[in-house]
Structures are given as C-alpha cells and as structure tokens.
C-alpha cells in the first residue's frame with residue numbers, strides 16, 4: 001500500500017474578461033482594486049488539462065507544464081499547495097480511515113492547447129486546473145466559489161475559470177481576502193448564442209507581465225483612480241444587467257469601453273505601457289465598420305495584456321462578423337493564420 005499512487009485530473013477553460021481586473025490592493029494575497037466579469041470560453045479550443053498525483057514514493061513537489069519542468073518555488077504556487085493541503089489535512093483529521101495524502105509530495109502535469117503567456121489568459125486556465133485537479137485528488141467538498149479563493153492566490157483571473165458561463169469576481173473588502181471570490185452571474189445556457197472569435201496578432205510571450213503592469217498603473221496613472229472609483233463600478237452594474245437581459249448592444253458597448261479604459265490607463269502610466277499594436281488597432285477599426293454597417297453593435301472587441309483581439313458576437317450575426325474579418329484582415333500582415341480559431345461559450349463547469 002505504501003507504493004500506491006493516487007491520481008486525479010481535470011480540464012479548465014480560459015476566460016476573457018469584459019470588465020477587466022487591473023490593479024492589486026494586496027499583491028501578496030492577489031486582492032484586486034476592482035471587481036470584474038468574464039465569459040468562459042469553450043474547452044474545445046482553449047483549455048488546460050492537468051493531472052495531479054501524490055505518493056509516499058515521490059520525493060518533492062513538481063509541476064511539468066507542456067513537457068517542461070516549471071519553477072514552483074514562487075509564493076503564488078506555494079500558496080495554492082498550502083491552502084489545498086490544509087483543507088485535506090482537516091478532512092484527514094476528522095476521518096482516520098482516509099489516506100494521509102496531505103503529507104505526500106505532489107506531482108502535477110499540465111498541458112495547454114494554446115500558446116502560453118501570449119495574452120491568451122493561460123495563467124487563468126492554468127491555476128484553475130491546478131487547484132481543481134488537486135481538489136479532486138484530495139476529494140475536497142469545497143464549492144467552486146470556495147476553490148476560487150485558492151485559485152485567486154495563484155493568478156487573480158484564475159478564480160473566474162472555476163465556473164463556466166458568465167462569471168463575476170467580487171473584489172470584497174476584507175483584509176484577509178476571505179470575501180474576494182468568484183460567483184456565477186449566469187450559466188452559459190442562459191445566452192447560448194454567444195460566440196468568441198480570437199484573432200492572434202502575435203503568439204510571442206508578452207512584453208510587460210500583468211503583475212508589473214498593474215503595479216506601474218496603480219503607482220503612476222492618474223486616470224486609474226477614476227477607473228476604479230467610477231468607471232468600473234458603473235460597468236459592473238451595466239454588464240450584469242446586459243447579461244441578465246441578453247442585451248448584446250449594451251454588452252458590446254460596455255466591453256469595448258472597459259477595454260479602452262484599461263488600455264488608456266496603461267498608456268497613462270509613466271513610462272507608458274502599450275499592449276496593443278497596429279494589428280490590434282486594425283481589429284478595432286474592423287469591428288467599428290462591422291457595427292456601422294449593421295447600424296448597431298453586433299460585434300465587441302476586447303484586449304487583455306497583449307495585442308491579441310477577442311471579438312464577441314452572437315451566432316445569428318456569424319456571417320456578417322466572420323465575413324467582414326476575412327475581408328478586412330485576411331491580407332493584413334501580422335495576423336497569424338489570418339482569422340483565428342472560433343470558440344463557443346462553455347456550457348459546463350470544470
């Protein structure tokens with residue numbers, strides 16, 4: 001029995017925020033300066049697949065990401081391991097028949113089916129999958145919201161990948177972070193015609209990490225104060241309302257305005273940070289012309305901490321949106337493979 005290897009696996013999806021998390025009020029606990037909302041994408045296109053195992057024969061914790069051994073000494077990864085072990089230890093303390101998995105070394109093996117750190121929110125799916133895989137291995141009874149508290153400590157945006165559909169991360173106001181967690185705004189089935197088109201402007205590793213970009217923004221941008229005090233709180237209310245009412249025009253306007261506000265704050269830092277490039281700006285113009293032609297917003301662009309564009313649209317407008325992109329951007333240099341992969345919205349939780 002002492003050579004038993006215990007194992008469990010899971011997949012976790014990527015989420016792309018429509019009201020962005022940008023800024024930490026506590027860097028150690030990954031507590032944000034504002035709440036955020038995201039849409040979870042289909043696992044068919046973008047996901048992390050993770051297996052967690054443990055055994056008394058393993059000599060140290062390890063994490064292999066896309067075939068390469070990863071550094072796990074960082075405080076974020078260590079916090080996730082520690083929190084999960086503490087919860088497992090509590091179960092073991094209350095039931096002596098349970099194997100003492102909390103004292104064994106962990107071996108984590110993880111694979112992404114998309115480029116890591118290209119601004120495609122790989123850390124979100126990565127930490128969500130890591131936390132869920134270990135929670136499955138430990139047979140924890142914690143809800144997705146409880147697990148989101150742990151995933152948040154790995155990477156802020158990861159807390160939203162514990163759910164499918166439309167997800168809010170409530171910033172909370174407690175100093176220990178115990179109320180800074182994700183909850184479900186609506187299931188994917190509430191608005192099943194939502195689609196996301198991902199335009200890969202560059203699959204290269206991003207220039208300024210989200211952690212240092214956030215730090216610089218909080219420290220040096222004057223616009224940022226306006227964003228967290230007024231713009232984001234208004235966008236949160238408007239976005240939840242748009243999702244509940246399946247109001248795409250409102251969803252689109254708030255998404256685009258919020259992305260613009262986030263990138264304006266980055267440009268307002270000293271020295272300025274630019275995540276978007278000429279290809280990104282061509283995508284914005286393409287969305288604007290699609291919407292002008294339709295006479296209303298049928299497509300919404302949003303950009304994270306990188307040049308890649310995510311366009312949300314409804315299935316019924318597929319021809320107008322995808323057609324316009326292949327015309328406008330098919331010949332634009334810088335697009336990897338022209339029009340990117342198309343994703344549906346995930347219908348299930350991890």
Ligand code: PMV
Nearest residue numbers: 017020021156157210304305
């Ligand atoms: O979770 P992090 O630290 O990689 O930060 C993600 C920040 C954005 O992707 C730009 C916005 C968001 O809400 O996901």
